[in-house]
Amino acid sequence: MQNYQAPDQQGFFGEHGGLYVSETLIPALEELKQAYAEAKQDPAFWAAFEHDLKHYAGRPSPVYHAERLSKHLGGAQIWLKREDLNHTGAHKVNNTIGQALLAKRMGKKRVIAETGAGQHGVASATVAARFGMTCDVYMGADDIQRQMPNVFRMKLLGANVVGVESGSRTLKDAMNEAMREWVARVGDTFYIIGTAAGPAPYPEMVRDFQCVIGNEAKKQMQEAIGRQPDVAVACVGGGSNAIGLFHPYIGEENVRLVGVEAGGRGVDTPQHAAPITSRAPIGVLHGFRSYLMQDEDGQVLGTHSVSAGLDYPGIGPEHSHLHDIGRVEYTVANDEAALNAFDLLCRFEGIIPALESCHALAWAVENAPKMDKSQVILVNLSGRGDKDINTVAKLKGIEL
Numbered sequence: 075m076q077n078y079q080a081p082d083q084q085g086f087f088g089e090h091g092g093l094y095v096s097e098t099l100i101p102a103l104e105e106l107k108q109a110y111a112e113a114k115q116d117p118a119f120w121a122a123f124e125h126d127l128k129h130y131a132g133r134p135s136p137v138y139h140a141e142r143l144s145k146h147l148g149g150a151q152i153w154l155k156r157e158d159l160n161h162t163g164a165h166k167v168n169n170t171i172g173q174a175l176l177a178k179r180m181g182k183k184r185v186i187a188e189t190g191a192g193q194h195g196v197a198s199a200t201v202a203a204r205f206g207m208t209c210d211v212y213m214g215a216d217d218i219q220r221q222m223p224n225v226f227r228m229k230l231l232g233a234n235v236v237g238v239e240s241g242s243r244t245l246k247d248a249m250n251e252a253m254r255e256w257v258a259r260v261g262d263t264f265y266i267i268g269t270a271a272g273p274a275p276y277p278e279m280v281r282d283f284q285c286v287i288g289n290e291a292k293k294q295m296q297e298a299i300g301r302q303p304d305v306a307v308a309c310v311g312g313g314s315n316a317i318g319l320f321h322p323y324i325g326e327e328n329v330r331l332v333g334v335e336a337g338g339r340g341v342d343t344p345q346h347a348a349p350i351t352s353r354a355p356i357g358v359l360h361g362f363r364s365y366l367m368q369d370e371d372g373q374v375l376g377t378h379s380v381s382a383g384l385d386y387p388g389i390g391p392e393h394s395h396l397h398d399i400g401r402v403e404y405t406v407a408n409d410e411a412a413l414n415a416f417d418l419l420c421r422f423e424g425i426i427p428a429l430e431s432c433h434a435l436a437w438a439v440e441n442a443p444k445m446d447k448s449q450v451i452l453v454n455l456s457g458r459g460d461k462d463i464n465t466v467a468k469l470k471g472i473e474l
């Protein structure tokens with residue numbers, strides 16, 4: 075594991091990943107691959123990245139000992155990596171800053187992005203304003219109706235929100251449309267993908283930008299407790315916050331790594347978003363190969379999760395590989411467990427967490443009591459929950 079260096083030259087993590095796109099997109103992806111390979115070797119690129127993470131996003135985000143929650147649960151000590159404290163309220167900005175800097179380096183004046191719940195759209199619109207680029211965000215027409223506050227945020231930030239009427243009118247269709255638009259205007263356009271998925275080199279690139287989470291955490295935990303946690307846990311949608319925490323820990327064999335998928339109403343029902351836990355077969359979607367929820371005919375299945383950010387039928391290729399080689403354990407938390415964790419963090423720590431992050435927290439809530447008080451669980455608190463209060467109120471039968 076020390077020399078874990080995936081992906082290979084073709085962008086494969088074991089048998090997952092790669093580049094499954096129409097021929098028209100190959101030149102754009104080649105140009106991107108080349109530009110990123112050069113940027114990756116350039117200390118000035120990383121210096122600009124670190125500058126913005128510090129002065130614009132507010133990093134480093136702290137690690138925080140959730141003492142009252144730990145005491146209440148009566149077992150392992152729970153620590154939180156506070157990605158919720160970043161500008162725009164989640165880890166997504168780490169990635170959009172990195173990709174916007176790359177777009178600037180490539181001389182692109184326009185960025186496009188896809189978004190489901192709108193979080194990645196907002197993070198993209200934010201950096202487009204910061205770097206003086208125009209921004210078009212592709213969003214399913216149904217999602218636009220469901221996520222009005224984020225649509226308005228994007229508009230305030232100067233972005234143009236493009237409604238996508240095809241297919242199920244949600245994230246999956248928005249991503250297809252963004253890819254089509256990229257082909258049409260590859261000369262001046264940079265496509266900012268929001269998670270550690272998509273065709274090569276996106277999964278690797280997004281991972282590299284998000285690794286700031288795990289690199290900081292390693293240093294901070296060493297300073298705080300003189301060692302690394304026994305377990306590091308993160309929720310998995312496409313997998314960017316999780317791979318950002320896990321990747322720097324892959325060689326630390328004493329640190330158990332746990333990825334939590336969205337169990338929805340249960341993996342034994344059709345209403346979940348848990349490709350690995352539900353043992354989905356391998357398939358191709360959005361330009362890469364990985365475990366993918368699909369029926370016998372290869373039609374992509376609908377998904378459900380209480381958290382919009384985890385509502386995706388696939389999973390980033392590096393996670394599928396880490397599952398195959400047994401380095402990361404993948405499991406689920408269902409809607410109910412996530413909502414219970416939401417309430418606990420509000421009441422015991424004064425932190426309103428994103429519903430996505432509550433899936434990782436739910437693992438800690440379930441498992442901390444079975445562990446010793448001297449043991450430590452590090453939970454990636456990927457985002458804050460202000461965006462979710464309407465959803466939570468509705469589920470509690472409260473009118474806002």
Ligand SMILES: *Cc1c(COP(=O)(O)O)cnc(C)c1O
Nearest residue numbers: 269311312313314315383430457
């Ligand atoms: C988008 C989002 C996620 C899921 O995306 P990943 O790429 O799996 O990290 C998780 N948490 C929050 C707060 C998000 O906004």
